[in-house]
Amino acid sequence: MPKKKSRRGDNDAGLTITSMMDMMTIILVFLLKSYSTEDISVAASDDLQIPVSTSVKPPKLAVNVVVSRKDIVVDGAWVLDLEQVIDEETGDEQTAVPEDKKRGQLVSDLYDALLEKAENAKDLGVRTGNADFEFKGEVLLQCDRRLPFSVIREVMFTAGQAQFGNFRFVVIKGSD
Amino acid sequence: MSKGKRGEQAEELDLVPIMNLVTILIPFLLMASSFVSLAVIDSTLPAIGAPQESSDDQEETLSLSIAVTDEGFTVMGNDTALKSKDEEGEEPGPNVPCKQLGCPGPEAYDTKELTRLLGELKDRWPDEENVILVPEPDVEYEVLIRTMDAARNDPNNTSGGKARELFPYVVIAGGAE
Structure with missing residues (x-):
């Protein structure tokens, strides 16, 4: 306090920001340390709840297919909407691909979108001649945990037809 | 610096x-930092084509598969422990049934028992690493993930500091309609 007074006398009323600087430096270091540029990002919402798994395998960049309870999105571009149907046996509501959007198990719109991605990726691999860019048929699947397997199967089948045979299911790292 | 102070001529920093x-960096980093870390589970499509004919002189493999139904897990394979139950005549039920009848939710599936059973199989077939999942169409995706977790490693059997690996290579088969 007496120090402040003397300062005021000098017409130099500076803020004592030393403690704040200390705090900020610590926060900055902590945040920089926890800052990680992950190859994939998940926009979790009510319709997209990623399941928790004990897997520890780090994600790698690949074509990103997001299957929420509402729609299917490939690399950020909307592909088609899903519908809610009532199961006749149990009476529960379940997500399903609309009947008019698929041929057998093949989801036509998703097939077209993925095929284009595959062609582009192959083209890139040929043009660069770099093994890193070679087409490996990898696809990242972000699916809502409440989806029935029938939807997942149709998505997997469609991806398989579009030359994507290596699936990576995106999960949240957790102990349970 | 001390020199300057002594002279009392020092400019304050x-x-x-x-x-x-720093004030700009902090909000930016707070926004960008993710407190949820992600992982992936690898899986491949089953090879398309007729099943390979197994000849007698070929070494017998376990060819383990797990059917996931609304009653529980049914573990199938070439192991004697799994076969004995099939020969009882009647329709064999799931050998790892749900904790509650009708499997009301993902929690009801007895993944601990599944891990234990797979651990037993791994004891007899130490070289096997593959498992085929055959889920029913209305099985929830979360159950699938839990099954894969249960089949991958055994957290209760930690030898050498790491959970014991069971069957880490999972293939998901289409399953019957």
């Missing part, structure tokens, strides 16, 4: 630009 920088 101008921290304002640094403060500006």
Whole structure:
């Protein structure tokens, strides 16, 4: 306090920001340390709840297919909407691909979108001649945990037809 | 520095630009930092084509598969422990049934028992690493993930500090309609 007074006398009323600087430096270091540029990002919402798994395998960049309870999105571009149907046996509501959007198990719109991605990726691999860019048929699947397997199967089948045979299911790292 | 202080001529360090920088960096990093870390589970499509004919002189493999139904897990394979139950005549039920009848939710599936059973199989077939999942169409995706977790490693059997690996290579088969 007496120090402040003397300062005021000098017409130099500076803020004592030393403690704040200390705090900020610590926060900055902590945040920089926890800052990680992950190859994939998940926009979790009510319709997209990623399941928790004990897997520890780090994600790698690949074509990103997001299957929420509402729609299917490939690399950020909307592909088609899903519908809610009532199961006749149990009476529960379940997500399903609309009947008019698929041929057998093949989801036509998703097939077209993925095929284009595959062609582009192959083209890139040929043009660069770099093994890193070679087409490996990898696809990242972000699916809502409440989806029935029938939807997942149709998505997997469609991806398989579009030359994507290596699936990576995106999960949240957790102990349970 | 001490020299300057002694002379009382020292200019105070101008921290304002640094403060500006730090105040901008902190909100940005707070926004970008993710407190949820992600992982992936690898899986491949089953090979398309007729099943390979197994000849007698070929070494017998376990060819383990797990059917996931609304009653529980049914583990199938070439192991004697799994076969004995099939020969009882009647329709064999799931050998790892749900904790509650009708499997009301993902929690009801007895993944601990599944891990234990797979651990037993791994004891007899130490070289096997593959498992085929055959889920029913209305099985929830979360159950699938839990099954894969249960089949991958055994957290209760930690030899050498790491959970014991069971069957880490999962293939998901289409299953019957």
